[in-house]
Each structure stands twice: as structure tokens, then as C-alpha cells.
Amino acid sequence: MTEFVNPLLALDYEPAFERLGDDFSDRVSAASFPQHILRFRNDDILAQLGLDAVTDEHFIEAFGKFQGRDPLLAMRYHGYQFGTYNPALGDGRGFLYGQVRANDGELYDFGTKGSGTTPYSRGGDGRLTLKGGVREVLAAEMLHRLKVRTSRCLSLIETGEGLWRGDEPSPTRSSVMIRFSRSHIRFGTFERLDALNRKDLIAILLDHVIEIYYPHLINERDRYALFYAELVEKVADLVAQWMAAGFCHAVLNTDNMSITGESFDYGPYAFIPAYQPGFTAAYFDYYGRYAYASQPEICYWNLEMLQAPLKRVISAEDLKSGLSKFVDRYESSYRQRMLYRLGFDQLEQSIAANLVYRTVQFLQASQIDYHDFFAQITQQFDRSWSEDAGNIFSQRETSNTELATLFENWRQSYCQALNTLSHPELEAVPARLKAYNPDFGLVRSEIEAVWNPIADDDNWQPFYDLLTRIRH
Ligand SMILES: Nc1ncnc2c1ncn2[C@@H]1O[C@H](COP(=O)(O)OP(=O)(O)OP(=O)(O)O)[C@@H](O)[C@H]1O
């Protein structure tokens, strides 16, 4: 057995997905790059893996030069992209690097992005732009800060190539990323097996998913149906988390939906500047299919499409009943998330519904900065707000009477809600506000403001400062 001195290579990798065999992936090799500069390492994740004393050189050896790991598996999948079925997908610029158990006892994937071509590259270069990598690092860290269930980046290494892209001034710099995620098994992994008419493989994959990610269901007679019902709930929770976070994923194709209900793949995403239901993030989303407020219905549709492969092993009735829980689950989950952002844990149902309704109504009508609204509540909150609505943002003035009315309605509701809290509950509000509300939003201008110094002067300080601000 090889003895590794690199702690990243010495981890106890478990061949869980590999054990499924050749029907699910292809062995590939990584590209060799002209340069390796570590731009980001996630020490938070090292701690979750029980690792310390990992040097930058260890990162480069493992996650830039890809020394000492085998096999590297390009995962096979299909998917619905913008509503159209595409069988020509699969890991075209990434692979499953390995799977490891973290301190919480759960199995996680190390997946790559930008690591070279595979049989699924379709003429693409298999690469990730540095800007794309920087954007994914930031999105994941911010979503994590907002308590959204998300993958995170473990490392980002600049690789010294010039890439040609239609949406970036080219040639543009290249990078390779390692993603730390619960699983890279996608809805599209099942869809591919359906297209191939392989009921046997659907059952094998489902058993695997349940064994690893839904182990509490293993001994249930109707575990397949229970898995789907639980996935529906997880996806409803996830989309509620995005909506409350003001996040627009932008490419909710079924190949970007994880069977664990975790959020991942941050390409052309954007955080909304203000509450706009029709806000779209991807310039190529001409019809607004993946607009901010369409995300719940799109996730519902994606779950519905997943019924096609699952129908081979789960009754139509069970699938229908599983999906029927989506809307109620989404609504209660969204309300709960908004309550957290407003500083509450629990409120009487009608008071909660009214407060969330008036909050959204005011945010939409005023078009004030969505993220700053919550940051301001966090910064200015005072216990006297529960005594008199007039104390809430008492400095705010507006000449627009309609807006003044909506603001007045909102603060009356907020005051009323605060009023229902016991003394200790009220004392807990500031800490909860702090926990759920970062002091700024990761809107496009913030990202460009850290990207420009990198592009112009190779100055990474603003990027590192932004990461510190996100974690604050
Ligand atoms: N530069 C590229 N070269 C080769 N294939 C690519 C490239 N960019 C995207 N693809 C492939 O196009 C499809 C859709 O890409 P998408 O951007 O959703 O995924 P991705 O970002 O590459 O990976 P992930 O979903 O793991 O984040 C995938 O099959 C992906 O592998």
C-alpha cells in the first residue's frame, strides 16, 4: 500500500459510487496544466474532515496536478435543459475525484470542475474560467452564510491557460475547482437510465442512493416511495431557502438538481438587487424560464419529470401523492425562512402569514435593496421596536404616500409580531438576526468589484476581504 504524506491523499476514500460499476461512469484522466497557483482553499472544510497541517503544496499536488488518485470517474447523466431533453450530457469538464466521510459521519463527494475533457465534452475544452471559479466560490460561501443547504468549494487553483468564451473578454484565465458536495448524483442520472430502458439500473441506483443518503429508509417496505416523498420535501425546502435568500440560480436544468436536495452548480446565477419576481440572471434565458419567482414551479416541474424513471419502480399513485406535498411544504418553509430573517423562531400562524405578506409587499413596491433591508433590521434592531411601531426605522421618510402606507403597514405588523414575544424570546432576536442576515448582499456589482482588480492588476486582496466579510 502506498503511504501518502499528503493528508489530502491519505484520507480514507470510500469507493461507494465506484462500486456501482461501469454502467454509471467512465474512467478519465485529468488535464495537465502549465501552471498551478492556489487562489482559494477552504479551511472550514478541512476542519470538517478532521484535517490540519495541510499545506498549499498539498492542495496543488492533489487538486491541481491530480497525483496519486485513481480512478477518476466522469459521471454519466442526461437532463432537461430549458425544457428540452438532452441525452448528450455527462461530466464534460469534471469528474468524481473521490468520496470521504466527514466528522458528521456522512459521505461527501470531491468533484472537479475544469479538470479537462472527457467522453462527454461535446467539443468543449473541459475547462473552467478563473472568473467562473471565483464566482462559484463566492456563491457557495454566501449561500452557506445564509444557511442555504449548499455544496462548497474546497479549492480553486489557477492553471495558466487562455480560454475563449463568448461571455468573457477572451482569452480569459483558467482554473480548476474542487467541489465538496453531498452527492453529484443528479435527477439526470436517473433520466439517462430511463432513456436507456434500464429498469434494473434504476433499481440499483435507487438502492445505492437510499443506502448512502437516506439510510433511515433502508428497512422500509415502501422505501422507494418514501425516498421520493422525502426528496420532494427537501427540494421544496431548498427552493424556499433560495427565495428567502434572494437567490436566482439561473440554470435549473434537471442535470443541476441533486438527489440529496442540496444546491450546486453556480454558473450565471445572481442575487436579486431588489424584489423582482421576473428577474432573470442568465443572458441566454430569453423567455425567463428560470426567473427568480419561477423557481418553485420549475423545481416542481423537475420533480415531476423525475417521475418518468421512477415510475418503473414506484407506483404512479405513490409518486403523485409524494409530489402533492410540494406546495404546502414550500409555503411553510418559505414563511419559516422569512421569519428567521426577521428575527423570529415561531409566531402564531396568522400573524406570521400577515407579516411575511406585508414584508414582501413592501420590498416589491419600494424596490429597496433586498439584502440591505435585512441588514438594516439587524443593525438597527432595538427592543423598543416591540413597544411602538413608530420606533421602527423612525428616521425613514418618504414623499410617496402609497409607499408610506405600505411601510406603515409593514412596521405595524412587525411591531405586533414582536409584541407577542416573551421577554427571553425578545432577547434572542438580535442573535437570530445576525445569524441569518449578512451585512451585505452578493449582488453583481460586489462580484465585479472584486473581479476587476484580479483581471486588471492580479490583485486578490479585495476577493479575500470579501470572503472575510461574507463569513462575518
Ligand atoms: N467547457 C466545457 N467543456 C466541456 N463540457 C462542458 C463545458 N462546459 C460545460 N460543459 C458540459 O455541459 C453540460 C452543462 O454544463 P453545466 O454548466 O450545467 O455543468 P457544469 O457547470 O460543467 O458542471 P456542474 O453541473 O458539475 O457544476 C455538462 O454536461 C457539462 O459537463
Ligand SMILES: [Mg+2]
Ligand atoms: Mg451543471
